[in-house]
Amino acid sequence: MKPRPGQLGTAVLAVLLALALAGVLAPAFGWRLDVVQTGSMSPSIGVGDLVVTSPADPGDIEAGDVISFRSEGALVCHRVVSVDRDDGAFVTRGDANEGPDPSPVAYGDVLGKVVLDVPYLGHVISFLKSPFGWALIILLALLVLVAGGEEKRSKKNEDRGEGRR
Structure with a gap:
């Protein structure tokens, strides 16, 4: 046809x-729709991917989840390595990075959990x-x-x- x-x-x-x-x-x-600007989450999430972030209660976030948060004014999407429930913070790391991020992410700085990545x-x-x-x-x-x-x-x-x- x-x-x-x-x-x-x-x-x-x-x-x-x-x-x-x-x-x-x-x-x-x-919900948030954000364009990934860096390769810190490669190969899981690449530069130029669109990530969809859903609001999430900090109590529902656990190690292995990818979260979006603000760090020094920039939007960051990194994987949760561990959760410190006593201090109300997450230790995060980009999949492509050697070690964890220098500062824990306070519950209040979390924008949500990444639920979808569209390459x-x-x-x-x-x-x-x-x-x-x-x-x-x-x-x-x-x-x-x-x-x-x-x-x-x-x-x-x-x-x-x-x-x-």
């Missing part, structure tokens, strides 16, 4: 809208947030509108018999 004009553009636009909707809805439920999607999102990405989105939307209008005109002409010679 031959794809009709505008189908690819419509599909791309639908995917972009789904991403935008997820970006709007996730925070409404306390490479962060690269796409970062691109789409750039000025060139926005221009591409606008161009695709215009192309979908034009192709849809052309398809309707072509169909109308065929129905009238004007398309046959």
